[in-house]
Amino acid sequence: MPIRNDAPLGAPCWIDLTTSDVDHAQEFYAAVFGWTYESAGPEYGGYINVAKDGRPVAGMMANNPEWQMPDSWATYFRTDDINATSAAIAPAGGSGCIAPMEIPAKGFMSMATDPSGALFGLWQPLEHHGFELVAEAGAPVWHQLTTRDYRAAIDFYREVLGWRTESESDTDEFRYTTAWFGDQQLLGVMDGAAMLPPDVPSQWSIFFGADDVDKALQVITDHGGAIVRGAEDTPYGRLAAATDPTGVAFNLASLQS
Known part of the structure; x- marks a missing residue:
């Protein structure tokens, strides 16, 4: 079982699903990939932690109609300085969407688009170092x-x-x-x-x-x-x-x- 404790700088480190039907999504991915779920708690807005064989592989959250965004998977990239990385986005031709913010005790996140309009996230870890299971079924x-x-x-x-x-x-x-x-x-x-x-x-x-x-x-x-x-x-x-x-x-x- 390939297990990773941390992602290399600049590499994908986390993924999460924003969905308009959380219950159905959980049933679907459990059937397809054998995933299990645990709520992160009300202090994290109903965010759901997803595991495979007891290891973190993804996150899941309910889509909010006010966001006016389609259901989608998002990929986050590892940084050690989210403020510096975010500041480099606009000069390089990208655009910020969500400014860096702290997820208490877990880390710091932000969202942006690259010059071609592709959405991506940044993650600077504290306690949460991203998906641990890689190159395995369901990961x-x-x-x-x-x-x-x-x-x-x-x-x-x-x-x-x-x-x-x-x-x-x-x-x-x-x-x-x-x-x-x-x-x-x-x-x-x-x-x-x-x-x-x-x-x-x-x-x-x-x-x-x-x-x-x-x-x-x-x-x-x-x-x-x-x-x-x-x-x-x-x-x-x-x-x-x-x-x-x-x-x-x-x-x-x-x-x-």
Whole structure:
């Protein structure tokens, strides 16, 4: 069981789901991934901590209609100085959405968009160091930005989060860059300018591990979700894309030996 006590600086460290149907979401993800849930308490606004095999993997919260935002997954990146990182966002071409704020005893968070409009979060830990289970069934295995402004996005995250990047492909048909943190390759950036539908913004997406991608897709449809892209074998494993009962997109990836 791959267990991580802390995330490298600049790397994805936490994910959470904002959903308009918390009860249904809990039932759905428990069936698909075997997740369990515990309320963080009223002092945290009803936030729900999600665990897999007793280890933190995600968070969940109710969507507030006043926010006027769609149900979605959010990805947070590790920083040791959230104020300095947030201050670097606008000069690099991004925009702040939620100013840095303290989550009592847990850490500091903020939200922003990159130059292509993709939403992301920042997290500076106190007691809470993010998801502990990685590269396992029901846990995050990969994070991907699909962006309308490929080169501007890469430059932005290099400047703001200090990424060390490596181009995997740079052709008109397929452009993809990965980021390394020490000896760990943890995320990718894909040029989506030619493939994103007009009404779909640049966005971060999460790949969750699955012991059997095809069986997981069946569980997804049995519990109110939908298949967006059926399972297919790729050089990166067997992959698929789906949505949960309120239409939130996520991906599945077979576990690589």
